[in-house]
Amino acid sequence: MPEGEGLFLYQKTAENTGVLCVSNQEDRDVKKIAILGSTGSIGTQTLQVAEENGDLQVTALAAGKNVRRMEEQIRKFRPKLACMQDEKKAKELQLSIRDLDVKVTAGMEGLMEVAADPESEILVTAIVGMMGICPTIAAMEAGKDIALANKETLVTAGHLIMPLAREKGVKILPVDSEHSAIFQCLNGEENRTVRKILLTASGGPFRGWKREQLAGVQVEDALKHPNWSMGQKITIDSSTMVNKGLEVMEAKWLFGVEMDQVQVVVQPQSVIHSMVEFEDGAVMAQLGTPDMRLPIQYALYYPERRFLPGERLDFAKLGNISFEEPDFSVFRGLSLAYEAGRQGGDLPVVYNAANEYAVAKFLKREISYLTIVEMIERAMKHHKENGISPHPGVEQILETEKATYEFLERNF
Secondary structure (H helix, E strand, O other), X not given: OOOOOHHHHHOOOHHHOOOOOOOOHHHOOOEEEEEEOOOOHHHHHHHHHHHXXXXXXXXXXXXXXXXXXXXXXXXXXXXXXEEEOOHHHHHHHHHHOOOOOOEEEEHHHHHHHHHOOOOOOEEEEOOOOHHHHHHHHHHHHOOOEEEEOOHHHHHHHHHHHHHHHHHHOOOEEEOOHHHHHHHHHOOOOOHHHEEEEEEEEOOOOOOOOOHHHHOOOOHHHHOOOOOOOOOHHHHHXXXXXXXXXXXXXXXXXXXXXXXXXXXXXXXXXXXXXXXXXXXXXXXXXXXXXXXXXXXXXXXHHOOXXXXXXXXXXXXXXXOOOOOEOOOOOOOHHHHHHHHHHHHOOOHHHHHHHHHHHHHHHHHOOOOOOOHHHHHHHHHHHHHHHHOXXXXXXXXXXXXXXXXXXXXXXXXX
16 A cells, blocks of 8 residues: 555544543534535434434535525524526526525536535535536635545546545545445554455445346336435446446545555445455455445444434344456446546546436437447447546546547547
8 A cells, every 4th residue: 555645534533533421502613614515415413413413503504506405404404605506597586585695606617606604514425526626726715624525526537636645644434335335344454454345335236247138228127226225327337337436536635545455346235335355364244224324323433333313223133245356348437437547647537427428318218238348348448549637637637528528529
């Protein structure tokens, strides 16, 4: 493992490895949070965690187009700042909450303002796609810790984000269930003793299928995840296993490992959320029910653990936990992710951008299911032929994203 990389952000010092005792809620300090993507799956569950605990103050919210849900959230949590990605929706929101003292902003400028809100201490980045990069950087520049649920930020700009976190002395706390599991397994451990990360996958709705069976998959089929309740885009990504490929690249940056140190293991019951194997052969695993509130709450209160209402694992009823190897020949999106991560530069940008473009087309029923991965493969091949940018800045990343979209528009 590269010296000084990855989990240096999560140094386990003497003061945060012991048990934290909190006598009652009145003794707790209020933590102020801002949320990007508040009306989506992670955003709404983050607000649920805030409501259940009572000592998280929401200072700013940002969402895409769901004005009705945003208004409900504003009236309930009373932030002073709100942003809608769409300018028309922002005007609609402003009109609907004109009786409240809330500033409403719009677009990327508004996202940046929410991210750097001077009142907040931690930013939950739960928006989808590469639009999370600039707001995340703005938050870090302002000294905010990041509860990271936007994996694309590290996939495409990990080489920029991780050094900036070191420079600014901020924490990047993973919210993805798998990366939270790895983070928890590494608590108190030395990075240099990690041999490999075992990143678990449910296998999605098409586990065990052959390629020819996937040809007729419709949108409704791909949105039926067997274990998790998530947004549409990530659910489609889970079905193609592209999501797992993105998570492998994210793990590389978060934990300072090489791509080949991250092994994907299919664990259909979604009970083991990920594992870490150490040099001495010991394996640490984090287990739990498939409830995203757990990693969200762990990130928001780290290093403290809090009571979380909900189901608990009953091992007697569970019966068994099984494991399988992923089928790389059927789920080509996963093998392409390893290729993109190994070659690095702006090739992961192409992988991610092509997938975002393709999934949007599939959800609109404009392309077939198998065309999603075909688009990724074609875009990567084209980009390699024209030359990979080895260390792209933000401007180059966004330019590569745009060029990938244009290539796919011309060729599909």
